Amino acid sequence: MLSPSDLEAIWLTFRVATTVTVILLLIGTPIAWWLARTRSRLKGPISAIVALPLVLPPTVLGFYLLIAMGPNGFIGQLTQELGLGTLPFTFWGLIVASVFYSLPFVVQPIQNAIEAIGERPLEVAATLRAGSWDRFFTVVLPLAKPGFITAAILGFTHTVGEFGVVLMIGGNIPGQTRVVSVQIYDHVEALEYDQAHKLAAIMIIFSFLVLLSLYSFQRKNTLWGAK
Amino acid sequence: MTIKNTRMKNAKQGLQAKFHLQHSKSRFALNVDLTLPDSGVTAIFGESGSGKTTLLRCIAGLEKAQQGHFVMKGETWQSDTSFLPTHKRSLGYVFQESSLFPHLTAKGNLDYAIKRSGIPLPAHLYDQVINLMGIESILANNSQQLSGGEKQRVAIARALLIQPTLLLMDEPLASLDNARKHEILPYLEKLKSTLKTPILYVSHSVEEVMRLADHVVLMHNGQVATQGSVADVFSQLKSPLLMNHDTSVIWQGKIVEQDDKWHLSKVSCSGTELWLRNNGDALGQTIRVRILATDVSLTLTHHDDSSIVNKLPVTVLDIVPDQDPAMALIKLKTEQNTLIARLTYRSVDHLALTAGKTLWAQIKSVALVR
Numbered sequence: 001m002l003s004p005s006d007l008e009a010i011w012l013t014f015r016v017a018t019t020v021t022v023i024l025l026l027i028g029t030p031i032a033w034w035l036a037r038t039r040s041r042l043k044g045p046i047s048a049i050v051a052l053p054l055v056l057p058p059t060v061l062g063f064y065l066l067i068a069m070g071p072n073g074f075i076g077q078l079t080q081e082l083g084l085g086t087l088p089f090t091f092w093g094l095i096v097a098s099v100f101y102s103l104p105f106v107v108q109p110i111q112n113a114i115e116a117i118g119e120r121p122l123e124v125a126a127t128l129r130a131g132s133w134d135r136f137f138t139v140v141l142p143l144a145k146p147g148f149i150t151a152a153i154l155g156f157t158h159t160v161g162e163f164g165v166v167l168m169i170g171g172n173i174p175g176q177t178r179v180v181s182v183q184i185y186d187h188v189e190a191l192e193y194d195q196a197h198k199l200a201a202i203m204i205i206f207s208f209l210v211l212l213s214l215y216s217f218q219r220k221n222t223l224w225g226a227k
Numbered sequence: 228m229t230i231k232n233t234r235m236k237n238a239k240q241g242l243q244a245k246f247h248l249q250h251s252k253s254r255f256a257l258n259v260d261l262t263l264p265d266s267g268v269t270a271i272f273g274e275s276g277s278g279k280t281t282l283l284r285c286i287a288g289l290e291k292a293q294q295g296h297f298v299m300k301g302e303t304w305q306s307d308t309s310f311l312p313t314h315k316r317s318l319g320y321v322f323q324e325s326s327l328f329p330h331l332t333a334k335g336n337l338d339y340a341i342k343r344s345g346i347p348l349p350a351h352l353y354d355q356v357i358n359l360m361g362i363e364s365i366l367a368n369n370s371q372q373l374s375g376g377e378k379q380r381v382a383i384a385r386a387l388l389i390q391p392t393l394l395l396m397d398e399p400l401a402s403l404d405n406a407r408k409h410e411i412l413p414y415l416e417k418l419k420s421t422l423k424t425p426i427l428y429v430s431h432s433v434e435e436v437m438r439l440a441d442h443v444v445l446m447h448n449g450q451v452a453t454q455g456s457v458a459d460v461f462s463q464l465k466s467p468l469l470m471n472h473d474t475s476v477i478w479q480g481k482i483v484e485q486d487d488k489w490h491l492s493k494v495s496c497s498g499t500e501l502w503l504r505n506n507g508d509a510l511g512q513t514i515r516v517r518i519l520a521t522d523v524s525l526t527l528t529h530h531d532d533s534s535i536v537n538k539l540p541v542t543v544l545d546i547v548p549d550q551d552p553a554m555a556l557i558k559l560k561t562e563q564n565t566l567i568a569r570l571t572y573r574s575v576d577h578l579a580l581t582a583g584k585t586l587w588a589q590i591k592s593v594a595l596v597r
Contacts, residue, residue: 120322120326121326121328123289123313123320123322124320124322124326124328125314125328125339126288126289126312126313126314127287127289127313127314127318127319127320127386127389128314128339128340128343128385128389129314129315129340129343129344129345129389130314130339130343131312131314134314134343138339139328142330143328143329143330
């Protein structure tokens with residue numbers, strides 16, 4: 001049914017999307033927390049930077065990341081000093097690029113959820129002797145749970161769906177950077193429409209199911225939690 | 228030497244609050260320097276915008292005053308050089324609106340406090356708090372299913388189960404309708420008489436203050452206008468407190484006699500005896516009564532031919548003008564208590580009232596506050 005290279009592409013896509021989602025939740029949460037609660041003048045500029053991938057062509061993002069991660073770029077020099085070589089056209093290069101590319105899709109739902117909680121539950125927890133980590137895990141996390149779930153789903157699916165950034169930064173290396181979207185492109189270039197159809201249909205069904213689950217989940221939940 | 232030691236000891240035991248806070252975006256400034264009793268209920272009273280909630284938030288450490296000093300039973304919560312974060316202060320806080328965690332049950336909310344109090348919870352205290360607030364039957368409910376009054380009772384129980392050395396209550400009844408208020412007030416009274424924890428109670432309701440408070444701090448424009456015992460503060464003639472409310476005095480006393488034939492109770496307020504309708508209170512019960520200035524009239528001689536039941540010998544202390552130019556407020560003294568009468572200036576002239584004159588006060592009605 002599916003060729004070994006198709007299966008390899010699906011497995012790679014899954015690994016990339018999962019890794020990116022985990023990393024995004026880890027770095028997106030503090031950014032969202034800060035954006036939701038700060039009164040700093042930097043809030044505007046930082047929000048704009050986080051949101052840039054929403055409007056930029058992926059080629060622009062990919063182009064600058066390619067330069068930054070290249071041998072003379074600042075990320076490239078850092079990775080070389082750490083003995084990691086340069087990142088473009090590797091799995092981890094793809095991860096770094098995808099993290100930037102999908103950042104707004106994770107930060108914004110979490111930020112909205114934290115903003116909706118407000119100060120009061122945190123103040124209440126503080127008067128009940130909860131320290132700041134305790135407050136985060138026992139109040140913020142449960143109350144903002146729908147926001148975190150939305151963020152994880154959007155981050156995952158958006159990473160699965162990327163193409164332009166992958167081409168710019170990852171190229172087309174089997175098992176390393178050849179994800180499903182690139183594989184479909186290859187099939188079409190080679191006029192293997194049957195193969196392209198199968199993968200494209202899988203993508204449509206997968207995306208539809210994910211979005212369906214997201215919307216039915218959101219209808220059952222407000223930002224405050226289960227109704 | 229002995230006196231000095233006693234004073235120092237008292238100062239250590241009391242509750243000292245000194246805050247200076249300027250909001251950056253408004254003109255509001257809080258400026259207080261208070262020493263408060265560390266037992267009983269102290270009401271922080273004033274109109275909205277007077278700074279009472281801000282004061283409470285400063286005490287809790289939820290708001291950081293630019294300059295602050297707070298000592299509670301010898302423990303410093305804030306000074307020029309230190310600021311103890313809220314979660315390290317031994318306090319309980321009841322917020323104005325329902326503040327239960329929506330993702331937990333009523334019991335889950337209580338457990339949240341119990342787990343973090345740092346003091347083992349004696350089983351009898353748990354039972355006592357649950358009974359006191361009457362929440363046994365709703366413990367398993369999701370907090371979002373509870374009514375406004377139930378939520379607030381659970382919130383008060385939660386604040387108590389943390390076993391605080393100071394309980395702060397920020398208008399706990401203000402978000403409730405009248406029926407709910409009267410549902411919760413008796414619980415607060417029980418709380419006050421059962422537990423030893425000192426309570427700071429923010430309110431703008433005269434009724435709540437008269438029923439609950441032992442000590443009153445009157446706030447105005449971010450400053451303390453006056454403070455004292457509830458009887459003293461409410462018997463001040465020129466207090467801004469009296470501008471918006473019916474002038475009255477509060478007496479506290481014990482029921483010493485029941486007259487079953489006429490359904491009356493005799494209450495003794497530090498030696499002065501009054502009759503009031505029997506409200507079902509037991510002999511020996513401590514109650515509070517409120518006497519409105521408009522319910523007090525004066526006569527030069529003792530009249531037996533009158534329908535008035537309560538007649539007391541009084542001495543005039545002071546006469547001040549009321550807001551109404553025809554009326555005067557007469558401050559009177561019984562043996563131990565203060566009484567205020569509101570009379571026309573014509574009557575003042577007719578009776579030739581001056582400070583020091585002795586005569587009889589007739590009290591038309593005595594209202595039980597609690």
